[in-house]
Each structure stands twice: as C-alpha cells, then as structure tokens.
Amino acid sequence: MNLIEPHRFTPLEAGSPTSVTLPGLHRNTHVDVMRINTGLVLAHSHFSAATRHEGDIRRPEDQLILAFNLSGRMLLIDPQGAAHEISGGEGWIIRSGGRRLQRIVEKGDGCSNLVIALSVSRLPPALAESLEPLLPQAAPFRRLCLPVPGKSMLETLLDGRTDPAALLRKEGQCLALIGHALEEIAAAPDHGPATGDPGLLIARVTAFLSDNLANPITISGIAQEMGMSHVTLNQIYRAATGMTVFQHLRSLRLEAAERLIRHTDRSFTEIAGECGFSDASHLSNAFRKRHDMTASDWRRQVRKKT
Incomplete structure (x- = not known):
C-alpha cells in the first residue's frame, strides 16, 4: 500500500508553489501546495474519479490539519479503525500525531479538498496545551460546523500570488480559519460540532x-x-x-x-x-x-x- 508523506514534497521556501503528481496514482490526481511560512502550508488536493485510490498518509507529529471538502468524497480511517467521511462541503480538524491514516477514494467519487497544515509549535503555548483535551490521541478527528470557505475566499487563497503582501494576507486568512475551528471545538469539547x-x-x-x-x-x-x-x-x-x-x-x-x-x-x-x-x-x-x-x-x- 502506498505511503504518502506530504511534508516530503512540500517546498521548503515560502512562496514557492508546486503541483505534485502523486506516485502510482492517476495523472489527474495531484496536489497544488504552497508553503506560506515555516509553520504554515496551504494545499489543494485533487483525486480523479476515474479510478479507486487507496493508500496511507502520514504527516509530522507536530502538524494540526484543517481540511475542507470542496467536492466528492474521501474516507480516512484512523489508527483505532474508526472511519471518517470527508464529504458534503464539511470541515474537519485533525491531529494525527504522526500516525498513519488510511485514505480511500472510491472510483466514481473523486475528491477535492482544501487543506491547511499548521505546526502546533507555532501556536501560543496555552493554546497548544489545550489541544490534548480538545483533540486527544484517542479521538483526533472532529467534524466542524465551520462551513467551507466561500467562493471569494477560495479564489484569493488559491490565486497563485506569492508576493510578500499576498503571503501575509493568505497567512491571515488561514490563521483566521484555524482560529474559528479551535473556538468551535473549545465551545463544545465533549459534544461534537458546536451549533x-x-x-x-x-x-x-x-x-x-x-x-x-x-x-x-x-x-x-x-x-x-x-x-x-x-x-x-x-x-x-x-x-x-x-x-x-x-x-x-x-x-x-x-x-x-x-x-x-x-x-x-x-x-x-x-x-x-x-x-x-x-x-x-x-x-x-x-x-x-x-x-x-x-x-x-x-x-x-x-x-x-x-
């Protein structure tokens, strides 16, 4: 089974966008990825509906993931065997802790997601410490009520601009979304999405x-x-x-x-x-x-x- 480690194909330099065709997968399956700064990465993934995709994904232990479904359906299976369906324009916050997650995209479904990856070490210490009770290792996935960013925000996040002012603006947009997600789960730590x-x-x-x-x-x-x-x-x-x-x-x-x-x-x-x-x-x-x-x-x- 293929193991994909996104940090290995993420550009080291801020403002250097790249499009990665994932090894062993359909030619229309690729990830457009940009490093905003040393601790913040923005990615737009595309999985072709022409074939079934199954593999493992592993991210650094220090990363906090905010994922928004833009189209199609993806299944992520955590180390405890629980399946989480990323679909329906929903947002998810994920703390994988460096463990493997199994990813399945069925033929005919396809999938496109917006993914923001933040190094937890870049968070204020008090907020970083709060992640364990909010997203414990035993339950590292939380579905959010936070809606997928609207068309105008998606267009500006994915506009391809890499000048310093644009990177600063994208950083603010990404951090605002992460802040909204953390506020939401803090408001209802034991009851799933806060409504x-x-x-x-x-x-x-x-x-x-x-x-x-x-x-x-x-x-x-x-x-x-x-x-x-x-x-x-x-x-x-x-x-x-x-x-x-x-x-x-x-x-x-x-x-x-x-x-x-x-x-x-x-x-x-x-x-x-x-x-x-x-x-x-x-x-x-x-x-x-x-x-x-x-x-x-x-x-x-x-x-x-x-």
Missing part, C-alpha cells in the same frame, strides 16, 4: 460582510456561506444583535463610508461604489437618516472639529 454559540456565527457573518461591502449580497448567499437556512440565520442574528443581517450590513457600509469621508478627499461617487451604495445620492440619503445631514455637510462638520 449553539451565536458569537462565532456573528463573528463569521461580520467578517464576510466586511470583506464584501462593495459586492452584491443576498441573504441566501450569506446563509449558504454559513451552512444554514436564511430563516435560521436571521433568527439567530436578530436574537444576538437586535438587528437583521441586512441592517448590520447597512451599518457596516455606512461606517466604512464615514471613515473614507473623514480621512480622505475622495469623491462621494468613489466612496459610494467602494462601500456598496448604488450612487452618491444613496450614500447621502443614508447619512441624512443617521446624522440628520447630507454626506457633504457631515464632511465639512468633522473637518472643522479636527
């Missing part, structure tokens, strides 16, 4: 909205990103914040516009477009509702005060 912590949901929705202020957004699209129905999303959101998702979005857009109006000389048309308003008139009307004055009057007033 009842509204704080995590609010944080994820807020981050998504902030990243997409200028883009067309629908409640169904946000709900899909969060892995729930739009009715459930709005119910939880209103109970936790007193606002619907779109009321919060309007508030975030206005706050972003306020910062640009206060600190730049950009035109109201430019600011409106960047912050998700249809035009300068729409922006000015929003200012009038919040501040009882137009955006231009508000700019003059804050400039006088400073």
Whole structure:
C-alpha cells in the first residue's frame, strides 16, 4: 500500500508553489501546495474519479490539519479503525500525531479538498496545551460546523500570488480559519460540532460582510456561506444583535463610508461604489437618516472639529 508523506514534497521556501503528481496514482490526481511560512502550508488536493485510490498518509507529529471538502468524497480511517467521511462541503480538524491514516477514494467519487497544515509549535503555548483535551490521541478527528470557505475566499487563497503582501494576507486568512475551528471545538469539547454559540456565527457573518461591502449580497448567499437556512440565520442574528443581517450590513457600509469621508478627499461617487451604495445620492440619503445631514455637510462638520 502506498505511503504518502506530504511534508516530503512540500517546498521548503515560502512562496514557492508546486503541483505534485502523486506516485502510482492517476495523472489527474495531484496536489497544488504552497508553503506560506515555516509553520504554515496551504494545499489543494485533487483525486480523479476515474479510478479507486487507496493508500496511507502520514504527516509530522507536530502538524494540526484543517481540511475542507470542496467536492466528492474521501474516507480516512484512523489508527483505532474508526472511519471518517470527508464529504458534503464539511470541515474537519485533525491531529494525527504522526500516525498513519488510511485514505480511500472510491472510483466514481473523486475528491477535492482544501487543506491547511499548521505546526502546533507555532501556536501560543496555552493554546497548544489545550489541544490534548480538545483533540486527544484517542479521538483526533472532529467534524466542524465551520462551513467551507466561500467562493471569494477560495479564489484569493488559491490565486497563485506569492508576493510578500499576498503571503501575509493568505497567512491571515488561514490563521483566521484555524482560529474559528479551535473556538468551535473549545465551545463544545465533549459534544461534537458546536451549533449553539451565536458569537462565532456573528463573528463569521461580520467578517464576510466586511470583506464584501462593495459586492452584491443576498441573504441566501450569506446563509449558504454559513451552512444554514436564511430563516435560521436571521433568527439567530436578530436574537444576538437586535438587528437583521441586512441592517448590520447597512451599518457596516455606512461606517466604512464615514471613515473614507473623514480621512480622505475622495469623491462621494468613489466612496459610494467602494462601500456598496448604488450612487452618491444613496450614500447621502443614508447619512441624512443617521446624522440628520447630507454626506457633504457631515464632511465639512468633522473637518472643522479636527
């Protein structure tokens, strides 16, 4: 049975992406891998549906794995013989401890996963110590409620850019996902995926909205990103914040516009477009509702005060 050790084909230099065709496997089975920094690796795996794939995989003892299923289905069997199906757009956090895991992808299924590997030694000591009770050796797999990253995040993570600013941005995106996963399992250490912590949901929705202020957004699209129905999303959101998702979005857009109006000389048309308003008139009307004055009057007033 083939043994694959991903660290052996991971580039040593940060920002050196490579595509690896795995030995003995179908030509359309490959892994696109990039080292973000010395302790953080991003990979996009592709397993062809044309044949059955079976083999063992072993990662360094120090690695913590966050895996998101993008398509198809993969079975991972841990050293205790328990089978874990990576499928359905689910996220998993795995602490293999350097032990072999058996991997099976059935013919006709195929599989594509986004994988983030982090060296535990790069975590703050208190957080690293908490991994043993959260992901003990006897149960190193946890299925997450954390949804697969949305299209916009996947596109930026997998855009192939390797300049220093892009690597810093990718590092932040990967660490944010790992942080959300650890928060989730810490919130429900004994009960599998946490479903009842509204704080995590609010944080994820807020981050998504902030990243997409200028883009067309629908409640169904946000709900899909969060892995729930739009009715459930709005119910939880209103109970936790007193606002619907779109009321919060309007508030975030206005706050972003306020910062640009206060600190730049950009035109109201430019600011409106960047912050998700249809035009300068729409922006000015929003200012009038919040501040009882137009955006231009508000700019003059804050400039006088400073």
